[in-house]
Amino acid sequence: xxxxxxxxxxxxxxxxxxxxxxxxxxxxxxSLSQSTLSTTIQQIETALGVTLFDRTTRRxxxxxxxxxxxRAATRILEDVAxxxxxxxxxxxxxxxxxxxxxxxxxxxxxxxxVIAEYSARFPNVAVKVLDFSSRGVQQSLLIGxxxxxxxxxxxxxxxxxxxxMAVDRYCALLPAGHALARRRRVTWRELLRQxxxxxxxxxQIREIVESALRPxxxxxxxxxxxxxxxxxxxxxxxxxxxxxLPETALRAMSLGELVFRPVVEPxxxxxxxxxxxxxxxxxxxxxxxxxxxxxxxxxxFPQ
Numbered sequence: 198x199x200x201x202x203x204x205x206x207x208x209x210x211x212x213x214x215x216x217x218x219x220x221x222x223x224x225x226x227x228s229l230s231q232s233t234l235s236t237t238i239q240q241i242e243t244a245l246g247v248t249l250f251d252r253t254t255r256r257x258x259x260x261x262x263x264x265x266x267x268r269a270a271t272r273i274l275e276d277v278a279x280x281x282x283x284x285x286x287x288x289x290x291x292x293x294x295x296x297x298x299x300x301x302x303x304x305x306x307x308x309x310x311v312i313a314e315y316s317a318r319f320p321n322v323a324v325k326v327l328d329f330s331s332r333g334v335q336q337s338l339l340i341g342x343x344x345x346x347x348x349x350x351x352x353x354x355x356x357x358x359x360x361x362m363a364v365d366r367y368c369a370l371l372p373a374g375h376a377l378a379r380r381r382r383v384t385w386r387e388l389l390r391q392x393x394x395x396x397x398x399x400x401q402i403r404e405i406v407e408s409a410l411r412p413x414x415x416x417x418x419x420x421x422x423x424x425x426x427x428x429x430x431x432x433x434x435x436x437x438x439x440x441x442l443p444e445t446a447l448r449a450m451s452l453g454e455l456v457f458r459p460v461v462e463p464x465x466x467x468x469x470x471x472x473x474x475x476x477x478x479x480x481x482x483x484x485x486x487x488x489x490x491x492x493x494x495x496x497x498f499p500q
Contacts, residue, residue, distance in 0.1 A: 203244055205277065208270050210237045211249065215267045218256050293482035297490075298327040298334045298343035300401075301426065302365070303469065306449035307494065308347075315489045322482055330424075331401035338474050344483035345490075346472035349401050351408075353472070360471045362494045365443040367406065367465040368457040370433050377439070377458070384462040385415055385441075392438035394429050395419035402426070402443060402467070409465040430455060443467055 210227060214234065217223035224234045242249050249263035259267060299308060304326055312324050327337055335354050337343040350359050369388050371378045377387060395417050396403045407417060420438050423429050426446045433440055434455055447457045471487060473479065479487060 203241055207237055207241050208274060210234055211241055212267065212270050212274060214238060214250070214257060215259055215263065218258065220257065293321075293480065294323040294325060295345070295480070295483045295486045296325045296327065296343045297345045297347065297486070298329055298337040299347035300331055300334060300349070300469075301328055302443055302446035302449050303347045304328045306445055307497075310497070311490050311493045314493060315486060318489070319485065322486070324486065334472065338472055341474075344473070344479060345487055347469065348472060349405065350468040350470060351401050351405050356475050357472045358475045360491075361468055362470045362491060363445075365445050365467045365469050367441050367460050367467075368444050368447055369460050370430060370440045370442055370447060370452075370455055370457050372433060372436065372439075373454045373456050375439065378456050380458060382459045382461050385410060385413070385460055385465075386462070388439060388441060388460060389415060389417065392420045393417060394421045394423070394432045394438040394440045396426065396429065396442075397422045397424050400424065402446075405467050406441065406465055409463055413463060426450070441465075445469070 210223070210229070213226050214220065214223040217226060220231045220234055224231045227234065229237075238250065245266075247262045248260055249266060250257040251260055297308065305328070308326055312326075315324065316322070327333075327343055329337060331348040331352070334343075334346040334348045335357060338346045338357060339354060346357070347362075349365075350361070353359055369377065369383045371383075377383050377391070398404075403417070410416060421432055423432065426442050427450060429440045429442065430447075430450050430452065432438060434453065441460050442457075444457070471491070473487075
C-alpha cells in the first residue's frame with residue numbers, strides 16, 4: 198500500500214474549511230489565498246482518493262467521508278497541540294521531573310523547605326529526592342540516576358563539578374544534663390576526653406574531622422561507631438557517649454533531651470555545595486531548580 202503523504206498544515210487547512218464552510222473565511226483565518234487553500238484541499242482529496250466537500254456557489258459542505266475525517270483530524274490536531282504545549286513547558290522549566298541526590302542533613306532539613314517554595318512557583322514540576330551518603334550522592338550522578346547532587350567538597354570524583362552553597366559548622370551533641378552542656382562552646386580536647394561515639398571510618402563527616410584534628414595532634418578514639426548520624430544521636434541519648442556532627446545534621450533531627458554546642462580549637466567546618474556531572478548540561482527543569490536552590494540557600498544560610 199502506498200503511504201499517504203498528508204502534512205500537518207494540510208490537516209489544519211481541511212479542519213479550518215470544514216468549520217468555516219467558506220473558502221474565503223477559511224483562507225482569511227489561515228492567512229492564505231483562496232487559490233492556495235483550494236489547491237491544498239484538492240491535494241488531500243487526491244491523496245485519499247475521496248471527495249471531502251460538496252461545493253455549491255455559496256458554501257462548501259462536508260461529505261459523509263469528510264465528516265468522519267473531521268472527527269479524526271480534530272482529535273489529531275488537539276493531541277499535537279497538547280503535546281507541543283507540554284514540550285514547551287518542559288523546555289521553559291515549567292513541567293517535568295528533577296532528581297536531587299543529597300546527604301541526609303540537607304535532604305531532611307533544607308530540601309523540604311526549598312521544595313515547598315519551588316513547588317509553589319512550579320506546581321507541575323515533580324522533585325524526587327534521593328537520600329545517600331556523600332559517596333552515594335557522587336555515584337548517583339556518575340551513573341545518571343540523579344540530575345543534581347548536594348554534599349561536602351571533601352574527596353570528590355574528578356568527573357564531578359562542585360559549586361559552593363553553604364558552610365556547615367561542626368557542633369558537639371550532648372545530653373542536656375552533661376557538664377559540657379552548660380558551656381556556650383566546647384573545645385575538641387574537652388570533647389575527646391569524654392566517651393566518644395563517631396560515624397564509621399570512611400564517611401565524609403569522619404574524614405573531615407580527622408583531617409582537621411591531625412595537625413593539632415588529636416585523634417578520635419571511638420567507643421562505638423555507626424554509619425548514620427541519627428544512630429549516633431540515639432547512642433548519645435542512651436548515655437553511651439558524646440559526639441560531634443555538622444549543624445545541619447543536628448537541626449534535621451528531633452533531639453529531645455539532647456543539646457548541641459559549637460566546638461572550637463579548632464573550628465571545623467565542611468563546605469557544602471551542588472554537584473553535577475562535569476561537561477553535561479542540565480535539563481531546563483533541573484536548571485531552574487538549581488537556580489532556585491542556590492537562591493534560597495543563599496537567603497537562609499548567609500555566609
